[in-house]
């Protein structure tokens with residue numbers, strides 16, 4: 676199920692592959708406040724740059740999937756979408 680529009684130029688993300696399942700993690704740049712929670716929670720996947728979060732792992736390391744999901748849940752403004 677697609678939970679975000681990848682065609683939007685204001686979103687940037689990454690495609691993740693694990694056990695035959697494609698996952699997309701997307702940061703909505705219009706919503707992101709650059710707080711850095713995602714990068715602190717899952718530095719393997721997220722980094723803050725120019726006061727915005729960006730996805731830096733493609734594909735996400737398998738052992739970072741749980742922390743990636745935690746980062747999605749912990750984002751205070753729900754700027755991250757994940758698909759699996």
Ligand code: SF4
Nearest residue numbers: 707708710711713750
């Ligand atoms: S936790 Fe959310 S608001 Fe904070 S930097 Fe990451 S994506 Fe942006």
